[in-house]
Structure formats: C-alpha cells, structure tokens
Amino acid sequence: MQKCFLVVVIFLSTFVANSQEDIVFYEASTEKKDSLKKKQFIKQLGNGFLPTKFLNFDLRYLIKFNQYEGIRTGIGGVTNDAFSKKYRINSYLVYGFKDHRFKYRIGGGFRVSSKTNTWINLSYTDDLYETGSSKFLTDKRFFQFFEPRLLNIDLFHKHITKAINIEHQLSNNLLTETELSISKIDPTYDYTFALKDKNFSNFDLSIAKLALQWNPFTTYTIDNNKKLVEQEGFPKFTLQVTQSFKNLLKGDFNFFKADFRTLYKLNYNKNSFTEATLTAGIATGNTPLTHLYHAYPNNITKETILQRFSVAGINSFETMYFNEFFSDRFTTLQLKHYIKPFKISKRFNPQLVLISRHALGDMHDIERHQNIEFGTLTKGYSEAGFELNKILFGFGLSFAYRYGAYHLPKEEDNVALKFTFNLSL
Known part of the structure; x- marks a missing residue:
C-alpha cells in the first residue's frame, strides 16, 4: 500500500x-x-x-x-x-483526519479511436463509497464548489476495486460505457447480510456494467477537432445495467440491477423554466445493502429545526432523514419551477424556486439485512417547498415540508429549513 x-x-x-x-x-x-x-x-x-x-x-x-x-x-x-x-x-x-486513513486511485487510459472517441481505462481504487447511492458511469463530470449532502453522510463502505473500462461514442447523441470490476467490500458500520447458507459482514463482488447516455435533441458542433454542445435539448435519457457474478473471480453473490434517469427542461424565457427529473431502479437476486437504493435523503437526526439547519442539496429530499429508508426497487420524481429573478438592484437579483418531490419504493427479504434498522417507501413519500436563491454571495434559503403517508407526529420533525448555495462561473 x-x-x-x-x-x-x-x-x-x-x-x-x-x-x-x-x-x-x-x-x-x-x-x-x-x-x-x-x-x-x-x-x-x-x-x-x-x-x-x-x-x-x-x-x-x-x-x-x-x-x-x-x-x-x-x-x-x-x-x-x-x-x-x-x-x-x-x-x-x-x-481523512477522523478515520486516520489514506485513500487513493491510480488510473490511466489510452485512446484506440479518435473518430468514435473510444478509450480503454484501467484503475485501482482504495476509497469509501456511500451505501445505497447509485452513480451512472456516463456521469463523468459533476463538480460543485460545495457538496451539501456530503456534510451529513455517515453510512459508508470501504472498497478496494480493480476495474477496466471502455468508453465509446456510438453517435453524436449516444454515449456508451462498459466496465468490468472486482471489489472487496467492507462496511464501516455494523452490518450482516444473512443468506441461508452463510452470513456476510464483508464480501467480494465481480461486476459487469453497461451504461447508455442518449441525448436525442441536443445538437453539436466541431471546433478544432473537438465536439462541443451547440444547443442543449431535452429530454435526456440514461440507462445502466449491472450484473454481479457468483464464483467468478471469487465473487460472493449473483444479483442484477437496472437504473434509469430522464431529465426534462421546459424553458419559458432565459431565466424562467421548469425542470423535471425522473429516476428509477430495481435490484434482484442476493443484493447487499451497500448496493441497494436510498432516495437521496439530506436531513440529519437532531431534535429541533435549528439543530438540523444545514445546506440543501440539488436533487435531494430535504425532510427525509439519513438511513431512514432503503429499497430494492424505487422511483422518484422531482419538479422544480424557477421564477424569473427579482430585479431589486444591479447586483441583488434573488430567484424563487418552487419544489415538489415524491418517492415510492419497496424491498423484498428485508430480514436479510441485519444490525441496521430502516423503513420502506411503499406508501409513497412526498415533500414540497421553495428556495430563495442568490440572496448574498451565492447563498440563499430553503424551506421544505413533509406531508402525506410519512408525515411525522411531531410537527417540527416534518420541517426542513436550510441554506442554499448557487455559484456559477
């Protein structure tokens, strides 16, 4: 090491x-x-x-x-x-200064075709990954100066992963990525995955993934032999399938996953628009909790509203508590309507955003996941709220309210009041 x-x-x-x-x-x-x-x-x-x-x-x-x-x-x-x-x-x-541990990635790649921008990449990674999170291979760059959800996440698993990855541009509007990997998984929390023949507190996985990113309405232009987005079009579609193999390169489980996301944006004018994000996922077979789904929670378990005061995420459920729900099949719908900024002064133009979020999910064989307690989303989860962004130096305020089947008895537990942070260059 x-x-x-x-x-x-x-x-x-x-x-x-x-x-x-x-x-x-x-x-x-x-x-x-x-x-x-x-x-x-x-x-x-x-x-x-x-x-x-x-x-x-x-x-x-x-x-x-x-x-x-x-x-x-x-x-x-x-x-x-x-x-x-x-x-x-x-x-x-x-x-990490709290766990006193180095994490690293050593990786590289070589291009085999410039016409289709085909790359073969190799990597060795020793790091942490958030339990229940799903990332599409084709989401190459997602950068925020400040990542609000990360502040409150406490459920991670260690992984040592060796991977080979192939990127291939089938067309201007269709990007594919394939990955083969072997991983050693070790949860940092007390967890046992109980099957009939054996109980697992850590395990090995041999996984194949295929991801497709299709942007049928986006137009491109070529500048200096580089493809650039000329006009962004919607909707956009992303699909990823995952297969884990038992007894292949010491893999412990067979399971299958399919993840889907579509993005839609309806523009009214330059600064007023509506965004909709629909996600869905399903996992079958012997899938450990590390590779199941949460629903993008972003609320810490504290007694009062002010103790829970933190920073709102971009596409997270602000009133849903961390580790409150997990699913092996789920879907979420998030709607945001951006109202034209208020022209109060030359430098003070706050923008109001109206938000509605919904989640539905379930889980088979919940008793397999031991030493950890959580619920399911079978009744449907709902929250609504608003953001007032860019009040001062990119900061704003967010308010969200939890209602419906998972409304909590104590009224203030249904309320989330937070900062927002939006800064673009």
Whole structure:
C-alpha cells in the first residue's frame, strides 16, 4: 500500500514541479486570443479543474467534510492534451483526519479511436463509497464548489476495486460505457447480510456494467477537432445495467440491477423554466445493502429545526432523514419551477424556486439485512417547498415540508429549513 501512495505522490509532485510556471496565462499576441484563453480557463475552472501545462488539477479532492472521515483533503488530477492526445493518467490521493486513513486511485487510459472517441481505462481504487447511492458511469463530470449532502453522510463502505473500462461514442447523441470490476467490500458500520447458507459482514463482488447516455435533441458542433454542445435539448435519457457474478473471480453473490434517469427542461424565457427529473431502479437476486437504493435523503437526526439547519442539496429530499429508508426497487420524481429573478438592484437579483418531490419504493427479504434498522417507501413519500436563491454571495434559503403517508407526529420533525448555495462561473 505504501508503494501505491509513493507512486501517486511522485506522479503528482512531478507535474506540480513541471507545471508551476504555466498556471499563469501566457501573454496573448492579440486581445481576441487573450479573451479566448480566459474563457477556456474559466470553463475549466467551472468544471472543477485548474489547468496547467500538462496536468489539470482536480478541485474535487482539495477539501471535503463528512461524518465518517471528518475533514478529507488531498490532491488529484488528469493529464491533458499537451501531455498526450492518445494517453492519459488520472489519479488522486486523499487523507481523512477522523478515520486516520489514506485513500487513493491510480488510473490511466489510452485512446484506440479518435473518430468514435473510444478509450480503454484501467484503475485501482482504495476509497469509501456511500451505501445505497447509485452513480451512472456516463456521469463523468459533476463538480460543485460545495457538496451539501456530503456534510451529513455517515453510512459508508470501504472498497478496494480493480476495474477496466471502455468508453465509446456510438453517435453524436449516444454515449456508451462498459466496465468490468472486482471489489472487496467492507462496511464501516455494523452490518450482516444473512443468506441461508452463510452470513456476510464483508464480501467480494465481480461486476459487469453497461451504461447508455442518449441525448436525442441536443445538437453539436466541431471546433478544432473537438465536439462541443451547440444547443442543449431535452429530454435526456440514461440507462445502466449491472450484473454481479457468483464464483467468478471469487465473487460472493449473483444479483442484477437496472437504473434509469430522464431529465426534462421546459424553458419559458432565459431565466424562467421548469425542470423535471425522473429516476428509477430495481435490484434482484442476493443484493447487499451497500448496493441497494436510498432516495437521496439530506436531513440529519437532531431534535429541533435549528439543530438540523444545514445546506440543501440539488436533487435531494430535504425532510427525509439519513438511513431512514432503503429499497430494492424505487422511483422518484422531482419538479422544480424557477421564477424569473427579482430585479431589486444591479447586483441583488434573488430567484424563487418552487419544489415538489415524491418517492415510492419497496424491498423484498428485508430480514436479510441485519444490525441496521430502516423503513420502506411503499406508501409513497412526498415533500414540497421553495428556495430563495442568490440572496448574498451565492447563498440563499430553503424551506421544505413533509406531508402525506410519512408525515411525522411531531410537527417540527416534518420541517426542513436550510441554506442554499448557487455559484456559477
């Protein structure tokens, strides 16, 4: 393990040394070139990268906080086209001050076809993953300067994963990604997955995944041999299927998962629009809790509203408590209506967002999951609320109310009052 740390540190340190002089923009010969370079820099920064000559530093790894690791800080990056257009290295190294443990990823890839942008990637990862969360392979970049849900998550599992991954652009509107991986899973909490023949507190998984990202109404343009979005179109569709194999490369379980998401946006004018996000997932077979579904909760278990005061997420249920529900099949619908910003002054333009969220789910064989208590969403979960964003320096306020079948007896337990944070470059 120490050798792996040393490899990552040497790799990143080398690029830091070689790239320090390139962080500052080179003086452009014309005002147009300088302006273009500045726009490219800001775009990279908005995507979570600090570009240098050979390496783009990944800002996601600089500093974070959660309930298990406490402060998590480190360094990471991916090589850019100046390093190579055919090869890339993508690695990181972080440290958790509460669990006193290093986590890292050593990875890289090579392009086998520029026409279809086909890449083969290899990686070795030793890190944490949130139990019950699902991520699509095709969601390559999702960067926030501040990740609000992460602050309150306490249910993680350790994983050591070796993976090979293939990215392939079938067409301008259809991206595919396939991954084969083997993982050692060790929950950080007291959990036993009980089957008839054996009880598991940790386990091995051999998994194959296939993801499809289809954006049929988005148009693209080619600039300097790079595909750029000309006009974003909706709806967008994402599908991912997962198969775990028992007795293949020491895998302990057979299970199958299918995950689906569609996004729709209806524009009324430049600043007024409605967004709808529909997600669904199903898991069959012997699926441990680590690979089942929560419903994006974002409320901590505290006594009063002010004690629960934190930061609202982007697509999370603000009144649903962490670890309150898990499902092996579920669906959620989230609706957001953005009202045109209030033009109070030149720099003070708060925006009101009306929100409605719903979730439905269930679970077979709930008794298999031992030493942990949770409910299901068979009756349907609902909350409604609003956000008043960009009141001051990107900060705003959020209010949400839990109603319907899972309305709680104590009235204030149904209320979530939080900050919002929205900053765009």
